[in-house]
Amino acid sequence: MTTDKNFLRSGCPIVSGLDVFGDKWTLVILRDLICGKETYTELANSPEKIPTNRLAERLRMLESEKIIEKSLYQEKPKRYKYLLTEKGRDILPIVQEIARWGNKYIEDTWVPPKWFMQEER
Amino acid sequence: MTTDKNFLRSGCPIVSGLDVFGDKWTLVILRDLICGKETYTELANSPEKIPTNRLAERLRMLESEKIIEKSLYQEKPKRYKYLLTEKGRDILPIVQEIARWGNKYIEDTWVPPKWFMQEER
Numbered sequence: 001m002t003t004d005k006n007f008l009r010s011g012c013p014i015v016s017g018l019d020v021f022g023d024k025w026t027l028v029i030l031r032d033l034i035c036g037k038e039t040y041t042e043l044a045n046s047p048e049k050i051p052t053n054r055l056a057e058r059l060r061m062l063e064s065e066k067i068i069e070k071s072l073y074q075e076k077p078k079r080y081k082y083l084l085t086e087k088g089r090d091i092l093p094i095v096q097e098i099a100r101w102g103n104k105y106i107e108d109t110w111v112p113p114k115w116f117m118q119e120e121r
Numbered sequence: 122m123t124t125d126k127n128f129l130r131s132g133c134p135i136v137s138g139l140d141v142f143g144d145k146w147t148l149v150i151l152r153d154l155i156c157g158k159e160t161y162t163e164l165a166n167s168p169e170k171i172p173t174n175r176l177a178e179r180l181r182m183l184e185s186e187k188i189i190e191k192s193l194y195q196e197k198p199k200r201y202k203y204l205l206t207e208k209g210r211d212i213l214p215i216v217q218e219i220a221r222w223g224n225k226y227i228e229d230t231w232v233p234p235k236w237f238m239q240e241e242r
Contacts, residue, residue, distance in 0.1 A: 018148055
């Protein structure tokens with residue numbers, strides 16, 4: 001993964017897209033944000049148990065890519081919540097298609113709630 | 122990446138799907154197979170210049186996952202071509218959605234040919 005926007009492995013939009021959000025921890029975080037998680041603690045508590053250093057690093061990268069934005073919800077001590085931007089919400093159809101494939105081909109995977117699969121682009 | 126089917130980070134179909142095909146070299150190979158490349162040499166010559174050891178390793182993994190199948194097209198010396206199975210072709214909608222996002226949000230990315238974006242599931 002690179003967060004250097006000046007580095008393009010090629011002009012391929014698939015390759016370039018994956019270079020931004022294509023690592024697996026990032027997609028776990030995006031799934032959780034789509035599902036309504038907002039705080040660092042909520043994100044750290046997913047069943048996949050993302051290591052906290054990875055979580056912090058990915059959140060910084062997603063913010064610098066303008067896929068999420070941070071919003072202060074408590075002053076003392078300072079606490080932030082993380083919200084998807086339009087650029088971030090536009091990742092939903094990708095995640096839906098991955099879920100469809102996973103449910104079809106990998107045994108014993110969770111079936112996502114209907115609203116998750118039907119949500120509009 | 123793991124190729125151990127018994128390892129599931131969770132029952133999440135998104136996470137599990139990505140554990141199979143979600144690394145960036147694998148998706149470059151799948152893009153190329155969707156675009157009609159068939160031989161090892163054609164796959165090795167993509168603009169992203171996948172290292173040959175990675176290419177060989179990913180092809181073995183994709184074959185063991187039944188996402189591609191090898192077919193002998195020359196006897197002496199033995200030469201194989203690689204074809205997508207139905208499980209492999211079903212990755213197309215994911216790749217299409219990634220391309221749509223890349224074209225929308227990353228400057229100077231190639232616009233895929235129309236047939237690539239319209240191909241049916």
